[in-house]
Amino acid sequence: MSAREDIMNRIKSALRDAPATPVVPREYRRSSDMTAEQRLEQLVDRLVDYKANVFLTPAGDAPAKLAELLTGSTSIVVPHGLPESWLAALPSAGKDDGGTPAVHVDSPERRLTTAELDAVDAVVTAAAVAVSETGTIMLDGGGDQGRRIISLVPDRHICILNVDQIVEVLPEAIARLEASRPQTWISGPSATSDIELERVEGVHGPRTLDVIILT
């Protein structure tokens, strides 16, 4: 008998008392009545609590804000679907390796190697949805967010979020996400508390998380 069959038989034998399937009570909060302003305020509060840097910026000022944040960076990586307009104020706008910072576009046609990613200073991505109550930003591999590896290897992650992407509670976000897509949920930068429970930001993931929220 195969191990699968064996285990299935053991399970069925174990359940010979035919336990009832309870109806799941879903009285917990599944939607929010917070206003957009309240959600924004809550998200900022939670992100700052996690030691992320948060910038509230009018949508039109996004390129300038990004250029300002990237001053001093020599190379960055962006996913192929990131709105080009966001990079408009960078000296190297629209070019690959054409200025400072050098902008590498990661696309299905040209995937950066791990070594190449290890050499860049920062990554700029969009996000799928954000949860204000928990301070969580969710990436689902969409064209403007890219492969999971690009938001992992560089030491700095700049994430640009639209205010209308913010929901209050987790169930609202889960309903918006597609399970079949590979996902990364991010709540603050990488951190550990493994030595005497003292929190240290930055271990293996990006040590800096900057969040630009377009208002």
Added chain:
Amino acid sequence: MSSNTFLGMPSLPVFGHGNLNATEAFPKAAHRELGNEQLRANLGHATHTIRDKRLKVVAELPDWEDMRNAGAAIKDATMANLPALLEQFEANFTARGGVIHWARDAQEANEIVTALIRETGETEVVKVKSMATQEIGLNEYLEEQGIAAYETDLAELIVQLDHDKPSHILVPAIHKNRSQVREIFLREMPVVDPNLTDEPAKLAEAARKHLRKKFLSAKVAVSGANFGLADTGTLTVVESEGNGRMCLTLPETLITVMGIEKLLPTWEDLEVFMQLLPRSSTGERMNPYTSLWTGVTPGDGPQNVHLVMLDNGRTAALADEMGRTALNCIRCSACMNVCPVYERTGGHAYGSTYPGPIGAILSPLLTGIKSEENNSLPYASSLCGACYDACPVKINIPEILVHLRGEDVDSKRAKVKVPTQMDLMMKGAEWAFAKGSHLSLLEKGLPLGTLAAGRDKVIKKLPGIAGGWTQSRDIPAPPTQSFRQWWAKEHKPGAAVVPGSTNSPEGEQA
């Protein structure tokens, strides 16, 4: 539903093996660990800090109890429909390019993982912290097979470098302080700055440097999983440091080992568990990173994705109608952090991979209560119930502890024919409490106790099995008169209780 109907002969439970069995009984191990002052100081600090944080973030939510109720019901529903859900999960995970393997026990799981690694031609793997692989002793097995497995979670790395065992499921190296960690790093890391200080930030940085090259060059990773979602075939890993993301996305081959009980029926059930788990375990609103993957995503992450479904005693636990809810455990460690016994003895005393209150029920359920050294685990509790209150999926741990004690007594009764000291004592108690006159006769012996206690008024050693009681504590001398004797004296017919007299109960004064 046909797939849920079992038509064969009921089989006997098949128990698990591996790092589930203690090598010595809990009382003996606990006695030794109690003498470790460093451990007790670290643990006391850790458990109090985490439980305060937990209480704070739990209090933020108005619907915490609703969420616990949903969590408990979802898990009960999972267990009741496990065969169908496993089939559903398998179909969805496989449809997306993943490969599923089934392992009856630790040995079989280890062999499967080894064969999968061999197929890649690699002799090194990176590992993200996993209770399941800890349970089956995978690292030790791989080492015997000539494969090096590198733990990448900071605490697991510390424990592995020091050739030690984890003592807590959430913060496995909590029994070590920063200067000990520094010494381990200086001794065991091939390239390390000799001027390394014991600041946690500097130590974390050393770990980052130590592992960076491994991550960027690793071809194979081994992980566990926090949840498997049946209706989508999705796997989930919850972590903080990013080492999980490194293992789950950089290598070409990903091998995950997951207990069959880790399923949730639907994608939306994640909305309950991803709120219950972080707040219960680290006391955070959300852990820094959560990764979700469904089979293979072309062009993104490992293209060779395997999952080993592990039984190793889980079906035996499921067969225990009373104890099966222990399988609902989501490994948050909230029960450990509130347990007065765990706080003092530490995780090593429990022997098994699963320490604390949940370990005290889960380990004997997985190995069987007749398993030599695990039969003392259900007694490693004061039955105070704090673990039940803290459990996010409402596992009634005290009730299962009592149930397992009963099982243990029954299994021993079958073996022992001559009456034990306990049987004789119980017989004696039966006689004493049967009649007031019997009791007063015994009470006449009270002054003898005072005499036995001597001048310092404490009894330091009792004979026979009662000696267990006095092994680690003294008993004050019994009073010279019993309550019944005192009552009889104070309430002689006609004698009035004088208000304010020393003998009158204070609470009743007007």
